[in-house]
Amino acid sequence: MSKTEIKLYEGERIDPLGPNRSIIVSKDHIFGTDAVLLASFANIRKKDIACDFGTGCGIIPLLWSKNETGNIFAVEIQKKACSQLERSLSLNGLSERITVINHDLRDLKGVLPFGTFDLVTMNPPYKKVGAGIESVSESDKIARHETMCGIDDCCAAAAKLLRFGGRFCLCHRPERLCDVMVSMRKYKLEPKRLRFVSKNENTAPWLFLIEGKLGANSFINIEKNLYIETSDGKTSKELEKIMGDYREKKQ
Numbered sequence: 001m002s003k004t005e006i007k008l009y010e011g012e013r014i015d016p017l018g019p020n021r022s023i024i025v026s027k028d029h030i031f032g033t034d035a036v037l038l039a040s041f042a043n044i045r046k047k048d049i050a051c052d053f054g055t056g057c058g059i060i061p062l063l064w065s066k067n068e069t070g071n072i073f074a075v076e077i078q079k080k081a082c083s084q085l086e087r088s089l090s091l092n093g094l095s096e097r098i099t100v101i102n103h104d105l106r107d108l109k110g111v112l113p114f115g116t117f118d119l120v121t122m123n124p125p126y127k128k129v130g131a132g133i134e135s136v137s138e139s140d141k142i143a144r145h146e147t148m149c150g151i152d153d154c155c156a157a158a159a160k161l162l163r164f165g166g167r168f169c170l171c172h173r174p175e176r177l178c179d180v181m182v183s184m185r186k187y188k189l190e191p192k193r194l195r196f197v198s199k200n201e202n203t204a205p206w207l208f209l210i211e212g213k214l215g216a217n218s219f220i221n222i223e224k225n226l227y228i229e230t231s232d233g234k235t236s237k238e239l240e241k242i243m244g245d246y247r248e249k250k251q
Contacts, residue, residue, distance in 0.1 A: 020066075022088070049116060050069065050073070057085060058081075061085075076101070120169075122169075123170065192221065
């Protein structure tokens with residue numbers, strides 16, 4: 001389906017993700033660097049059955065699809081975001097490869113098969129309800145504040161979907177690290193990999209990426225920090241490598 005055949009609503013636009021991918025973004029459902037870093041950190045494999053919780057505009061499944069992975073599911077509670085993603089899938093000819101689930105991740109029994117997934121990811125709301133100034137729009141509240149689900153809800157839902165040894169990857173703010181690790185262990189998602197992300201070598205981390213494995217033994221690998229800029233303010237070589245052709249400029 002050509003771009004001219006895709007209906008766009010007010011506030012929406014089509015952005016390139018590289019030579020063979022595009023995504024519909026809007027003021028309500030857009031993506032940031034953290035989602036791209038999470039998609040890379042999760043390191044999806046060709047035969048993985050994978051699911052992205054709270055997928056929003058669907059950036060993570062769309063990036064995954066470049067690896068020819070065929071069993072991808074995207075769960076999102078907001079209908080407008082699902083519509084946006086479904087049109088992105090049509091735009092890219094991916095409707096048969098990525099399944100959009102408009103549902104509450106806390107209630108997936110009978111919606112998705114439990115105990116079968118190899119990988120689950122989530123870029124969750126970062127703020128507790130009542131922490132900081134709450135967003136005005138409902139979509140922003142759901143995306144940024146734990147109004148619809150908290151860390152426990154994310155971990156509990158992931159544990160139900162995953163097979164033994166399956167992986168759960170998420171990103172979060174460093175101040176919530178203890179909350180995340182406690183919740184992961186509560187649901188037997190043993191933390192196995194942890195990586196901090198900083199602006200540069202002189203700044204404290206603003207994000208962490210973590211992977212837990214269902215039923216694994218205790219042992220965590222702390223990976224080297226990821227810096228998104230060099231000391232002179234240029235994009236770091238590692239971030240350039242991760243972003244790859246996703247950073248293709250608009251024509």
